[in-house]
Amino acid sequence: MSKHIMLGGLVAVVLASLVGVAFAAPAHADYYQYPGTLSCWGSASSVTSGQQVTFNAYYTGGSYSYPYNQFTWSAPNGSPSTGSGTSFSTTFWNYGSSQQTYAVTVTDGTQTTTCSVTVYPVQPTWTPAPYPYPTYTPYPPYPGSLQCSPSQTWSSYGQDVTLYAWGGNGTYTWSAPEGNPNAGSGSSFTTRFYNTSGSTRTYTVTVSSYDSYYGTRTANCTVNVAT
DSSP states (O other): OHHHHHHHHHHHHHHHHHHHHHHOOOSOTTOOSOOOEEEEEESOSEEETTOEEEEEEEEESOSOOSOOOOOEEEOTTSBSOEEESSEEEEEOOOOSSSOEEEEEEEEOSSOEEEEEEEEEOOOOOOOOOOSSTTOOOOSSOOOOOEEEESSEEEEOTTOOEEEEEEETTSOOEEEOTTSSSOEEESSEEEEOOOOOSSSOEEEEEEEEEEETTTEEEEEEEEEEEOO
C-alpha cells in the first residue's frame, strides 16, 4: 500500500511540475511574438517654431492587447533630441524664411518607424523707420508675405480644426463664414464645420493682416469636411 501511495505522490509531483512549466508567466511580460506593426503619430502635422509637439507610438494589427512600452525615440533637430516611452515631446526651432519638415524616429528594438512634422518660422517683429518720412522700412528686413497653414486639411462633422498664420505684420484676423466660430484673431484659429450635405464639402478660411506699409494681405486655407 505504501508503495502505491509513494508512486502516486511522485506522479502528482511530476504532473504539477509539467503544468507549472506549461503555464508559467513569461520572464518579460512586455515581449510578445507578434505585437503588431509599429506606428507613430504626432499631436499636430504642423507647428510654428518653438511650439512643442508630442508623438505617440502604438501597434496596429497585433495579436495581443497588452501594450509594448519599451520605445526609444530620436529627433536629431529637436530639443530634447532623444527620449523613451510610449510618448515623446520635443520642440523644433526654425530660423529660416520658409517651412522645414523634421523627422522623428521611434524603435522597439525590432521595428522602426518615422513620423514627421512641418515647422513654420516665426517672422521677425518690426518697427517703423525713423523720421523723415515717407521712409518706412521694417526692421529687420520684412518679407511682407502672409501664409495660412496647413493650406489644406481634412476634418469630420463638428470636429475642431486649428489653423496657423505667419508672416504679415504679426497681427491676424480670421474669417470662416460657415464655421463655428466664424471669426477670430491671433496667430492660430480653431473652428469647426457641420456638413449635412451628404458628401464631402470644402470650406475656405481666410486670414488677413494689415499695416500701413504693405496694406491688407490675405491668405486662404481650405478645410475638407466629410458629412
